[in-house]
Amino acid sequence: MTVFERMQRIDRRVMYVLLVAVIALPMFVPFKLPTAITPEVRGVYDAVESIPKGKLAILSGDWGAGTLAESLPQTEALMRHLFRNNVPFAILPWAPQTTTLMQNTAERLAPEYGKVYGRDWVNWGWKAVPMVAFLKSMAKDIPGTVRQDYRGTPLSELPVMKGVKDIDDIGFVCHITPVGNIMLWVAFIQAVYGTPIAYAPTAVMVAQGYDPLDAKQLVGMLPGLVGGAQYETLLNDPRSGVRWSNSLSLAELLMIFLIVLANIGYFASRRAGGSGR
Protein backbone atom coordinates (compact mmCIF):
# COMPACT_ATOMS: atom_id res chain seq x y z
CA MET A 1 0.00 0.00 0.00
CA THR A 2 1.46 3.38 -1.02
CA VAL A 3 1.59 6.46 1.21
CA PHE A 4 -1.25 8.03 -0.79
CA GLU A 5 -3.42 4.97 -0.32
CA ARG A 6 -2.62 4.97 3.38
CA MET A 7 -3.78 8.59 3.54
CA GLN A 8 -7.19 7.38 2.39
CA ARG A 9 -7.37 4.37 4.68
CA ILE A 10 -6.72 5.61 8.18
CA ASP A 11 -8.19 3.19 10.68
CA ARG A 12 -11.43 4.61 12.08
CA ARG A 13 -10.36 3.75 15.62
CA VAL A 14 -7.42 6.17 15.19
CA MET A 15 -9.89 8.87 14.11
CA TYR A 16 -12.11 8.17 17.11
CA VAL A 17 -9.20 8.48 19.54
CA LEU A 18 -8.11 11.75 17.89
CA LEU A 19 -11.67 13.08 18.13
CA VAL A 20 -11.92 12.24 21.83
CA ALA A 21 -8.54 13.90 22.39
CA VAL A 22 -9.38 17.18 20.63
CA ILE A 23 -12.78 17.42 22.34
CA ALA A 24 -11.28 16.75 25.78
CA LEU A 25 -8.18 18.94 25.38
CA PRO A 26 -9.83 22.39 25.95
CA MET A 27 -11.48 21.07 29.10
CA PHE A 28 -8.10 20.28 30.66
CA VAL A 29 -6.01 22.98 28.99
CA PRO A 30 -8.26 26.07 28.75
CA PHE A 31 -7.35 28.65 26.13
CA LYS A 32 -9.04 31.76 24.80
CA LEU A 33 -10.04 32.28 21.20
CA PRO A 34 -11.67 35.38 19.70
CA THR A 35 -15.46 35.47 19.32
CA ALA A 36 -17.21 37.52 16.66
CA ILE A 37 -20.70 38.74 17.54
CA THR A 38 -22.92 38.11 14.53
CA PRO A 39 -26.00 40.27 13.77
CA GLU A 40 -28.43 37.41 14.43
CA VAL A 41 -27.10 36.93 17.99
CA ARG A 42 -27.05 40.68 18.58
CA GLY A 43 -30.71 40.70 17.47
CA VAL A 44 -31.72 38.29 20.25
CA TYR A 45 -29.78 40.30 22.83
CA ASP A 46 -31.39 43.58 21.73
CA ALA A 47 -34.86 42.00 21.74
CA VAL A 48 -34.41 40.86 25.35
CA GLU A 49 -33.09 44.29 26.30
CA SER A 50 -36.19 45.94 24.86
CA ILE A 51 -38.87 43.73 26.47
CA PRO A 52 -41.43 46.21 27.85
CA LYS A 53 -41.78 46.29 31.63
CA GLY A 54 -44.59 44.10 32.91
CA LYS A 55 -44.54 41.71 29.97
CA LEU A 56 -43.71 38.03 30.27
CA ALA A 57 -41.06 36.27 28.17
CA ILE A 58 -41.50 32.69 26.98
CA LEU A 59 -38.61 30.25 26.71
CA SER A 60 -40.09 27.55 24.52
CA GLY A 61 -38.05 24.39 24.15
CA ASP A 62 -38.21 20.85 22.87
CA TRP A 63 -34.66 19.74 23.40
CA GLY A 64 -33.45 16.74 25.34
CA ALA A 65 -30.21 15.48 26.78
CA GLY A 66 -29.12 14.44 23.28
CA THR A 67 -28.56 18.07 22.27
CA LEU A 68 -27.65 19.33 25.73
CA ALA A 69 -24.19 20.45 24.59
CA GLU A 70 -25.80 23.01 22.28
CA SER A 71 -29.19 23.75 23.81
CA LEU A 72 -28.07 24.09 27.44
CA PRO A 73 -25.62 27.00 26.89
CA GLN A 74 -28.31 28.76 24.81
CA THR A 75 -30.95 28.23 27.52
CA GLU A 76 -28.61 29.18 30.32
CA ALA A 77 -27.44 32.39 28.64
CA LEU A 78 -31.02 33.48 27.92
CA MET A 79 -32.15 32.71 31.47
CA ARG A 80 -29.22 34.63 32.92
CA HIS A 81 -30.10 37.64 30.77
CA LEU A 82 -33.77 37.52 31.78
CA PHE A 83 -32.96 37.07 35.47
CA ARG A 84 -30.42 39.88 35.31
CA ASN A 85 -32.93 42.25 33.68
CA ASN A 86 -35.73 41.25 36.10
CA VAL A 87 -37.89 40.02 33.22
CA PRO A 88 -40.37 37.35 34.40
CA PHE A 89 -40.46 34.32 32.13
CA ALA A 90 -42.36 31.11 31.47
CA ILE A 91 -40.78 27.83 30.43
CA LEU A 92 -42.87 26.21 27.72
CA PRO A 93 -41.58 22.66 27.18
CA TRP A 94 -42.70 20.56 24.21
CA ALA A 95 -41.30 17.28 25.53
CA PRO A 96 -41.26 15.61 28.96
CA GLN A 97 -37.45 15.72 29.15
CA THR A 98 -37.38 19.45 28.42
CA THR A 99 -39.65 20.13 31.40
CA THR A 100 -37.07 18.69 33.77
CA LEU A 101 -33.96 19.97 32.00
CA MET A 102 -35.15 23.58 31.76
CA GLN A 103 -36.55 23.54 35.29
CA ASN A 104 -33.24 22.20 36.65
CA THR A 105 -31.37 24.94 34.79
CA ALA A 106 -33.62 27.71 36.15
CA GLU A 107 -33.46 26.29 39.68
CA ARG A 108 -29.66 26.18 39.47
CA LEU A 109 -29.36 29.80 38.27
CA ALA A 110 -32.15 31.45 40.31
CA PRO A 111 -30.30 31.67 43.68
CA GLU A 112 -27.47 33.64 42.01
CA TYR A 113 -29.98 36.37 41.13
CA GLY A 114 -32.25 36.03 44.18
CA LYS A 115 -35.15 34.75 42.08
CA VAL A 116 -38.01 32.58 43.30
CA TYR A 117 -40.16 30.06 41.44
CA GLY A 118 -43.72 31.25 40.95
CA ARG A 119 -42.80 34.87 41.51
CA ASP A 120 -40.08 35.38 38.91
CA TRP A 121 -40.53 32.42 36.62
CA VAL A 122 -42.93 29.59 35.99
CA ASN A 123 -42.76 26.24 34.24
CA TRP A 124 -45.97 25.64 32.29
CA GLY A 125 -45.11 21.96 31.94
CA TRP A 126 -45.41 19.68 28.96
CA LYS A 127 -48.88 19.23 27.51
CA ALA A 128 -49.71 16.32 25.21
CA VAL A 129 -51.20 18.52 22.52
CA PRO A 130 -50.07 19.36 18.97
CA MET A 131 -48.10 22.58 18.72
CA VAL A 132 -50.43 24.30 16.25
CA ALA A 133 -53.54 23.79 18.39
CA PHE A 134 -51.71 24.91 21.52
CA LEU A 135 -50.28 28.06 19.94
CA LYS A 136 -53.58 29.10 18.39
CA SER A 137 -55.41 28.55 21.66
CA MET A 138 -52.71 30.09 23.86
CA ALA A 139 -52.59 33.26 21.79
CA LYS A 140 -56.18 34.01 22.78
CA ASP A 141 -56.31 32.62 26.32
CA ILE A 142 -53.11 31.71 28.17
CA PRO A 143 -54.62 30.73 31.58
CA GLY A 144 -57.37 28.73 29.84
CA THR A 145 -54.91 26.86 27.64
CA VAL A 146 -52.08 26.26 30.09
CA ARG A 147 -54.34 25.93 33.18
CA GLN A 148 -51.64 24.70 35.61
CA ASP A 149 -47.88 24.61 36.00
CA TYR A 150 -45.70 21.51 35.76
CA ARG A 151 -46.50 20.57 39.37
CA GLY A 152 -50.25 20.94 39.00
CA THR A 153 -50.54 24.34 40.68
CA PRO A 154 -53.25 26.47 39.02
CA LEU A 155 -51.72 29.45 37.20
CA SER A 156 -54.01 31.79 39.11
CA GLU A 157 -52.11 30.93 42.31
CA LEU A 158 -48.74 32.00 40.85
CA PRO A 159 -47.86 35.71 41.21
CA VAL A 160 -45.75 35.67 38.03
CA MET A 161 -48.90 34.96 35.99
CA LYS A 162 -50.87 37.86 37.46
CA GLY A 163 -52.32 39.96 34.63
CA VAL A 164 -51.12 37.56 31.90
CA LYS A 165 -54.16 36.87 29.74
CA ASP A 166 -53.18 36.45 26.12
CA ILE A 167 -50.37 36.91 23.62
CA ASP A 168 -50.51 40.70 24.04
CA ASP A 169 -48.98 40.17 27.48
CA ILE A 170 -45.97 38.37 26.00
CA GLY A 171 -42.97 40.58 25.18
CA PHE A 172 -40.55 38.02 23.77
CA VAL A 173 -40.41 34.36 22.75
CA CYS A 174 -37.32 32.26 22.10
CA HIS A 175 -37.79 28.76 20.71
CA ILE A 176 -34.85 26.54 21.69
CA THR A 177 -34.96 23.39 19.60
CA PRO A 178 -33.16 20.78 17.55
CA VAL A 179 -36.34 20.40 15.45
CA GLY A 180 -37.38 22.44 12.39
CA ASN A 181 -40.68 23.72 13.78
CA ILE A 182 -39.86 27.40 14.22
CA MET A 183 -42.13 28.28 11.30
CA LEU A 184 -45.16 27.34 13.44
CA TRP A 185 -44.26 30.14 15.84
CA VAL A 186 -43.77 32.45 12.87
CA ALA A 187 -46.99 31.49 11.09
CA PHE A 188 -49.37 31.39 14.05
CA ILE A 189 -47.87 33.95 16.44
CA GLN A 190 -45.45 36.39 14.79
CA ALA A 191 -47.37 36.81 11.55
CA VAL A 192 -50.73 37.20 13.31
CA TYR A 193 -49.86 39.14 16.49
CA GLY A 194 -46.40 40.58 15.75
CA THR A 195 -44.83 39.07 18.89
CA PRO A 196 -41.00 39.19 18.75
CA ILE A 197 -39.77 35.63 18.14
CA ALA A 198 -36.17 34.46 18.40
CA TYR A 199 -34.79 31.09 17.37
CA ALA A 200 -32.12 29.00 19.11
CA PRO A 201 -31.57 25.91 16.96
CA THR A 202 -28.85 23.29 17.02
CA ALA A 203 -26.12 23.82 14.43
CA VAL A 204 -27.60 21.39 11.90
CA MET A 205 -30.83 23.42 11.76
CA VAL A 206 -29.16 26.83 11.50
CA ALA A 207 -29.41 27.14 7.70
CA GLN A 208 -33.20 27.06 7.94
CA GLY A 209 -33.26 30.14 10.17
CA TYR A 210 -31.76 32.64 7.72
CA ASP A 211 -34.85 32.82 5.53
CA PRO A 212 -37.22 34.09 8.28
CA LEU A 213 -34.38 36.19 9.70
CA ASP A 214 -33.86 37.89 6.34
CA ALA A 215 -37.63 38.45 6.11
CA LYS A 216 -37.58 40.06 9.60
CA GLN A 217 -39.98 37.40 10.87
CA LEU A 218 -37.42 36.52 13.53
CA VAL A 219 -35.72 39.13 15.69
CA GLY A 220 -32.59 37.03 15.96
CA MET A 221 -31.04 33.61 16.26
CA LEU A 222 -28.52 31.79 18.44
CA PRO A 223 -26.87 29.38 15.99
CA GLY A 224 -26.01 26.27 17.98
CA LEU A 225 -23.36 26.15 20.65
CA VAL A 226 -21.49 29.04 19.05
CA GLY A 227 -24.63 31.17 19.37
CA GLY A 228 -24.71 30.42 23.09
CA ALA A 229 -21.01 31.32 23.35
CA GLN A 230 -21.57 34.63 21.54
CA TYR A 231 -24.49 35.43 23.82
CA GLU A 232 -22.34 34.74 26.89
CA THR A 233 -19.74 37.09 25.44
CA LEU A 234 -22.41 39.78 24.97
CA LEU A 235 -23.46 39.29 28.59
CA ASN A 236 -19.78 39.65 29.52
CA ASP A 237 -20.15 36.37 31.39
CA PRO A 238 -18.26 33.60 29.53
CA ARG A 239 -19.24 30.15 30.76
CA SER A 240 -19.83 26.67 29.33
CA GLY A 241 -20.76 27.93 25.85
CA VAL A 242 -17.40 29.64 25.40
CA ARG A 243 -15.47 26.70 26.87
CA TRP A 244 -17.27 24.05 24.85
CA SER A 245 -17.01 26.00 21.59
CA ASN A 246 -13.23 25.59 21.81
CA SER A 247 -13.75 21.81 21.74
CA LEU A 248 -16.02 22.27 18.76
CA SER A 249 -13.35 24.36 17.02
CA LEU A 250 -10.72 21.68 17.38
CA ALA A 251 -13.13 18.90 16.33
CA GLU A 252 -14.02 20.82 13.16
CA LEU A 253 -10.34 21.45 12.44
CA LEU A 254 -9.65 17.73 12.81
CA MET A 255 -12.48 16.88 10.44
CA ILE A 256 -11.27 19.39 7.83
CA PHE A 257 -7.72 18.07 8.19
CA LEU A 258 -8.86 14.47 7.64
CA ILE A 259 -11.00 15.37 4.61
CA VAL A 260 -8.15 17.36 3.03
CA LEU A 261 -5.70 14.52 3.77
CA ALA A 262 -8.00 11.95 2.14
CA ASN A 263 -8.48 14.15 -0.92
CA ILE A 264 -4.74 14.73 -1.34
CA GLY A 265 -4.28 10.96 -1.20
CA TYR A 266 -7.13 10.50 -3.68
CA PHE A 267 -5.71 12.89 -6.29
CA ALA A 268 -2.11 11.80 -5.81
CA SER A 269 -2.94 8.12 -6.20
CA ARG A 270 -5.02 8.85 -9.30
CA ARG A 271 -2.16 10.84 -10.81
CA ALA A 272 0.19 7.97 -9.99
CA GLY A 273 -2.03 5.63 -11.97
CA GLY A 274 -4.20 4.20 -9.17
CA SER A 275 -7.95 4.52 -9.07
CA GLY A 276 -8.32 6.29 -5.76
CA ARG A 277 -11.19 5.43 -3.42
Place this chain on the structure above:
Amino acid sequence: MASFWGPHTDNPEKTLFILGALVTGALFIFALTFVPRRARKPLIAVVTFIGGLYFSLEFLIAPRSSAEPFLLSKGAFGKKVFELLYAGLDPDQNFLSPYMQGLTNAWQVIAGFTFALGLTNLVHIHGKNILQARKNWGFSVFFFIGVIVMAVIGFFQRFGAGQKSPVWQGLWRIATDGWLFSLDAAMFSLIAFFIISAAYRAFRIRSVEATIMMGAAFLVMLGQVPVGIWLTSWIQPEWGFLYNLRLENISQWILWKPNAAAQRGIEFGIAVGALAMGLRIWLSLERGSYFEKEV
Protein backbone atom coordinates in the same frame (compact mmCIF):
# COMPACT_ATOMS: atom_id res chain seq x y z
CA MET B 1 -50.13 19.87 47.08
CA ALA B 2 -51.32 18.17 43.91
CA SER B 3 -52.91 14.78 44.29
CA PHE B 4 -53.66 12.15 41.68
CA TRP B 5 -56.79 14.09 40.77
CA GLY B 6 -54.94 17.32 40.25
CA PRO B 7 -55.53 20.45 42.29
CA HIS B 8 -59.22 19.87 42.97
CA THR B 9 -59.28 17.23 45.74
CA ASP B 10 -61.06 19.71 47.98
CA ASN B 11 -63.76 20.03 45.35
CA PRO B 12 -65.80 16.79 45.31
CA GLU B 13 -68.01 18.13 42.52
CA LYS B 14 -64.98 18.44 40.23
CA THR B 15 -63.81 14.94 41.12
CA LEU B 16 -67.27 13.66 40.23
CA PHE B 17 -67.05 15.44 36.88
CA ILE B 18 -63.69 13.77 36.20
CA LEU B 19 -65.09 10.34 37.10
CA GLY B 20 -68.17 11.01 35.02
CA ALA B 21 -66.07 12.04 32.01
CA LEU B 22 -63.93 8.92 32.45
CA VAL B 23 -66.95 6.61 32.51
CA THR B 24 -68.65 8.42 29.61
CA GLY B 25 -65.44 8.27 27.57
CA ALA B 26 -65.04 4.55 28.25
CA LEU B 27 -68.66 3.91 27.29
CA PHE B 28 -68.24 6.00 24.13
CA ILE B 29 -65.16 4.01 23.08
CA PHE B 30 -66.97 0.77 23.90
CA ALA B 31 -69.92 1.90 21.75
CA LEU B 32 -67.54 2.70 18.88
CA THR B 33 -66.44 -0.93 18.75
CA PHE B 34 -69.98 -1.82 17.65
CA VAL B 35 -69.81 0.40 14.57
CA PRO B 36 -69.99 -1.89 11.50
CA ARG B 37 -66.71 -2.26 9.61
CA ARG B 38 -68.14 -0.69 6.47
CA ALA B 39 -69.13 2.43 8.38
CA ARG B 40 -65.80 2.97 10.15
CA LYS B 41 -63.95 4.66 7.28
CA PRO B 42 -66.81 7.06 6.48
CA LEU B 43 -67.08 7.90 10.18
CA ILE B 44 -63.36 8.74 10.37
CA ALA B 45 -63.66 10.76 7.14
CA VAL B 46 -66.56 12.82 8.51
CA VAL B 47 -64.83 13.54 11.83
CA THR B 48 -61.60 14.48 10.00
CA PHE B 49 -63.48 16.78 7.66
CA ILE B 50 -65.37 18.56 10.45
CA GLY B 51 -62.15 18.97 12.49
CA GLY B 52 -60.22 20.36 9.53
CA LEU B 53 -63.10 22.64 8.55
CA TYR B 54 -63.34 24.09 12.04
CA PHE B 55 -59.64 24.92 12.32
CA SER B 56 -59.49 26.38 8.77
CA LEU B 57 -62.53 28.58 9.27
CA GLU B 58 -61.50 29.69 12.74
CA PHE B 59 -58.20 30.86 11.26
CA LEU B 60 -59.71 32.51 8.18
CA ILE B 61 -62.92 34.19 9.41
CA ALA B 62 -62.40 37.80 10.45
CA PRO B 63 -62.23 38.57 14.18
CA ARG B 64 -64.65 40.97 15.79
CA SER B 65 -62.23 43.92 15.53
CA SER B 66 -62.28 43.63 11.69
CA ALA B 67 -65.86 42.46 11.22
CA GLU B 68 -67.55 45.03 13.49
CA PRO B 69 -66.99 48.20 11.42
CA PHE B 70 -67.84 46.36 8.19
CA LEU B 71 -71.08 44.79 9.44
CA LEU B 72 -72.29 47.89 11.28
CA SER B 73 -71.87 49.93 8.10
CA LYS B 74 -74.31 47.62 6.29
CA GLY B 75 -77.48 48.85 7.98
CA ALA B 76 -79.99 46.86 9.96
CA PHE B 77 -79.14 43.52 8.37
CA GLY B 78 -75.45 43.95 9.11
CA LYS B 79 -76.28 44.91 12.69
CA LYS B 80 -78.44 41.81 13.05
CA VAL B 81 -75.62 39.58 11.73
CA PHE B 82 -73.14 41.26 14.07
CA GLU B 83 -75.38 40.74 17.09
CA LEU B 84 -75.97 37.13 16.10
CA LEU B 85 -72.35 36.19 15.47
CA TYR B 86 -70.05 38.61 17.26
CA ALA B 87 -71.85 40.14 20.27
CA GLY B 88 -69.99 39.52 23.53
CA LEU B 89 -66.79 38.30 21.87
CA ASP B 90 -63.29 39.64 22.48
CA PRO B 91 -61.87 41.85 19.69
CA ASP B 92 -59.55 39.08 18.44
CA GLN B 93 -62.25 36.38 18.41
CA ASN B 94 -64.71 35.28 15.77
CA PHE B 95 -67.80 33.20 16.49
CA LEU B 96 -65.81 29.94 16.23
CA SER B 97 -63.04 30.99 18.62
CA PRO B 98 -64.85 30.19 21.92
CA TYR B 99 -64.88 26.49 21.02
CA MET B 100 -61.11 26.41 20.49
CA GLN B 101 -60.41 25.78 24.17
CA GLY B 102 -62.69 22.76 24.39
CA LEU B 103 -61.32 21.27 21.18
CA THR B 104 -57.73 21.73 22.34
CA ASN B 105 -58.62 19.94 25.57
CA ALA B 106 -60.26 17.13 23.58
CA TRP B 107 -57.09 16.93 21.51
CA GLN B 108 -55.04 16.42 24.68
CA VAL B 109 -57.32 13.56 25.71
CA ILE B 110 -56.96 11.88 22.30
CA ALA B 111 -53.18 12.35 22.48
CA GLY B 112 -53.30 10.57 25.85
CA PHE B 113 -54.95 7.59 24.21
CA THR B 114 -52.23 7.47 21.53
CA PHE B 115 -49.60 7.15 24.27
CA ALA B 116 -51.54 4.29 25.79
CA LEU B 117 -51.75 2.70 22.34
CA GLY B 118 -47.99 3.07 21.84
CA LEU B 119 -47.24 1.54 25.23
CA THR B 120 -49.63 -1.34 24.55
CA ASN B 121 -47.85 -2.08 21.27
CA LEU B 122 -44.42 -2.00 22.90
CA VAL B 123 -45.55 -4.30 25.72
CA HIS B 124 -47.06 -6.66 23.16
CA ILE B 125 -43.90 -6.83 21.00
CA HIS B 126 -41.39 -7.07 23.86
CA GLY B 127 -43.61 -9.45 25.83
CA LYS B 128 -43.67 -11.80 22.83
CA ASN B 129 -39.87 -11.51 22.49
CA ILE B 130 -39.43 -12.72 26.06
CA LEU B 131 -42.11 -15.40 26.06
CA GLN B 132 -40.84 -16.93 22.82
CA ALA B 133 -37.17 -16.41 23.80
CA ARG B 134 -36.49 -14.70 20.49
CA LYS B 135 -33.05 -13.43 19.52
CA ASN B 136 -31.84 -10.62 21.84
CA TRP B 137 -34.80 -11.13 24.19
CA GLY B 138 -32.61 -9.75 26.98
CA PHE B 139 -33.05 -6.24 25.55
CA SER B 140 -36.81 -6.65 25.94
CA VAL B 141 -36.31 -7.43 29.63
CA PHE B 142 -34.48 -4.11 29.94
CA PHE B 143 -37.40 -2.42 28.22
CA PHE B 144 -39.77 -3.66 30.93
CA ILE B 145 -37.34 -2.78 33.72
CA GLY B 146 -36.91 0.74 32.25
CA VAL B 147 -40.61 1.39 31.81
CA ILE B 148 -41.65 0.04 35.21
CA VAL B 149 -38.87 1.70 37.21
CA MET B 150 -39.30 5.11 35.51
CA ALA B 151 -43.10 4.94 35.81
CA VAL B 152 -43.06 4.00 39.51
CA ILE B 153 -40.46 6.62 40.47
CA GLY B 154 -42.06 9.25 38.22
CA PHE B 155 -45.48 8.61 39.71
CA PHE B 156 -44.49 8.67 43.38
CA GLN B 157 -42.22 11.72 43.12
CA ARG B 158 -45.00 13.61 41.36
CA PHE B 159 -48.05 12.93 43.54
CA GLY B 160 -48.96 13.07 47.21
CA ALA B 161 -46.34 12.82 49.96
CA GLY B 162 -43.63 11.88 47.44
CA GLN B 163 -43.43 15.51 46.36
CA LYS B 164 -41.68 16.39 49.61
CA SER B 165 -39.98 13.06 50.23
CA PRO B 166 -36.19 13.29 49.86
CA VAL B 167 -36.13 9.58 49.00
CA TRP B 168 -38.50 9.84 46.02
CA GLN B 169 -37.00 13.13 44.87
CA GLY B 170 -33.50 11.66 45.13
CA LEU B 171 -34.55 8.57 43.20
CA TRP B 172 -36.09 10.80 40.53
CA ARG B 173 -32.81 12.72 40.22
CA ILE B 174 -30.91 9.45 39.81
CA ALA B 175 -33.42 8.13 37.26
CA THR B 176 -33.38 11.30 35.15
CA ASP B 177 -29.99 13.02 35.58
CA GLY B 178 -28.17 9.78 36.29
CA TRP B 179 -29.70 7.33 33.83
CA LEU B 180 -32.03 8.84 31.25
CA PHE B 181 -30.14 12.04 30.41
CA SER B 182 -26.73 10.37 30.51
CA LEU B 183 -27.86 7.54 28.22
CA ASP B 184 -29.55 9.95 25.83
CA ALA B 185 -26.54 12.27 25.66
CA ALA B 186 -24.13 9.34 25.25
CA MET B 187 -26.20 7.83 22.44
CA PHE B 188 -26.49 11.13 20.58
CA SER B 189 -22.79 11.91 20.98
CA LEU B 190 -21.97 8.78 18.96
CA ILE B 191 -23.09 10.78 15.92
CA ALA B 192 -19.84 12.78 16.14
CA PHE B 193 -17.86 9.59 15.56
CA PHE B 194 -20.06 8.51 12.66
CA ILE B 195 -19.81 11.96 11.08
CA ILE B 196 -16.02 12.17 11.23
CA SER B 197 -15.64 8.65 9.87
CA ALA B 198 -18.25 9.12 7.12
CA ALA B 199 -16.94 12.57 6.07
CA TYR B 200 -13.39 11.19 5.83
CA ARG B 201 -14.42 8.21 3.71
CA ALA B 202 -17.09 9.74 1.50
CA PHE B 203 -16.11 13.37 0.91
CA ARG B 204 -14.07 13.29 -2.30
CA ILE B 205 -13.80 16.11 -4.81
CA ARG B 206 -14.99 14.18 -7.84
CA SER B 207 -16.89 16.99 -9.62
CA VAL B 208 -17.26 20.76 -9.80
CA GLU B 209 -20.42 20.58 -7.68
CA ALA B 210 -18.62 18.57 -4.99
CA THR B 211 -15.79 21.12 -5.00
CA ILE B 212 -18.19 24.05 -4.56
CA MET B 213 -20.01 22.22 -1.80
CA MET B 214 -16.83 21.37 0.05
CA GLY B 215 -15.49 24.92 -0.30
CA ALA B 216 -18.73 26.41 1.03
CA ALA B 217 -18.86 23.85 3.85
CA PHE B 218 -15.30 24.62 4.98
CA LEU B 219 -15.89 28.37 4.88
CA VAL B 220 -19.16 28.18 6.83
CA MET B 221 -17.77 25.71 9.36
CA LEU B 222 -14.66 27.73 10.03
CA GLY B 223 -16.50 31.05 9.98
CA GLN B 224 -18.81 29.84 12.75
CA VAL B 225 -16.23 28.64 15.27
CA PRO B 226 -13.70 30.67 17.29
CA VAL B 227 -10.66 29.02 15.71
CA GLY B 228 -11.82 30.05 12.23
CA ILE B 229 -12.36 33.60 13.41
CA TRP B 230 -8.87 33.56 14.90
CA LEU B 231 -7.35 32.37 11.58
CA THR B 232 -8.23 35.61 9.76
CA SER B 233 -8.43 37.96 12.74
CA TRP B 234 -5.30 39.74 11.46
CA ILE B 235 -7.42 41.39 8.72
CA GLN B 236 -8.33 44.79 10.16
CA PRO B 237 -11.69 46.60 9.67
CA GLU B 238 -9.91 49.69 8.34
CA TRP B 239 -8.55 47.71 5.37
CA GLY B 240 -11.76 48.44 3.47
CA PHE B 241 -12.89 45.81 1.00
CA LEU B 242 -10.32 43.28 2.25
CA TYR B 243 -12.18 43.13 5.57
CA ASN B 244 -14.88 41.17 3.74
CA LEU B 245 -12.38 38.33 3.36
CA ARG B 246 -12.42 37.50 7.03
CA LEU B 247 -13.77 33.95 7.41
CA GLU B 248 -16.69 35.01 9.61
CA ASN B 249 -17.75 37.62 7.03
CA ILE B 250 -17.59 35.16 4.13
CA SER B 251 -19.54 32.64 6.23
CA GLN B 252 -22.17 35.25 7.08
CA TRP B 253 -22.56 36.22 3.43
CA ILE B 254 -23.04 32.57 2.39
CA LEU B 255 -25.63 32.02 5.13
CA TRP B 256 -27.58 35.27 4.68
CA LYS B 257 -27.62 35.38 0.86
CA PRO B 258 -27.28 32.15 -1.18
CA ASN B 259 -28.40 29.94 1.71
CA ALA B 260 -31.45 32.08 2.59
CA ALA B 261 -32.50 32.21 -1.06
CA ALA B 262 -32.15 28.44 -1.44
CA GLN B 263 -33.99 27.81 1.84
CA ARG B 264 -36.81 30.08 0.72
CA GLY B 265 -37.19 28.11 -2.49
CA ILE B 266 -37.16 24.80 -0.65
CA GLU B 267 -39.66 25.99 1.96
CA PHE B 268 -41.95 27.36 -0.71
CA GLY B 269 -41.97 23.95 -2.35
CA ILE B 270 -42.55 22.22 0.98
CA ALA B 271 -45.42 24.60 1.77
CA VAL B 272 -47.16 23.88 -1.55
CA GLY B 273 -46.63 20.14 -0.99
CA ALA B 274 -47.93 20.39 2.58
CA LEU B 275 -51.02 22.22 1.37
CA ALA B 276 -51.73 19.50 -1.19
CA MET B 277 -51.06 16.79 1.39
CA GLY B 278 -53.24 18.55 3.96
CA LEU B 279 -56.11 18.75 1.49
CA ARG B 280 -55.78 15.08 0.63
CA ILE B 281 -55.86 14.05 4.29
CA TRP B 282 -58.63 16.49 5.16
CA LEU B 283 -60.84 15.17 2.36
CA SER B 284 -59.79 11.57 3.06
CA LEU B 285 -58.42 11.20 -0.47
CA GLU B 286 -55.05 9.95 0.67
CA ARG B 287 -54.19 6.38 -0.27
CA GLY B 288 -51.30 4.25 0.90
CA SER B 289 -50.20 1.99 3.72
CA TYR B 290 -51.84 3.93 6.57
CA PHE B 291 -55.05 4.79 4.76
CA GLU B 292 -56.18 1.61 3.04
CA LYS B 293 -55.90 -0.91 5.83
CA GLU B 294 -59.05 -2.31 7.34
CA VAL B 295 -60.04 -0.50 10.54
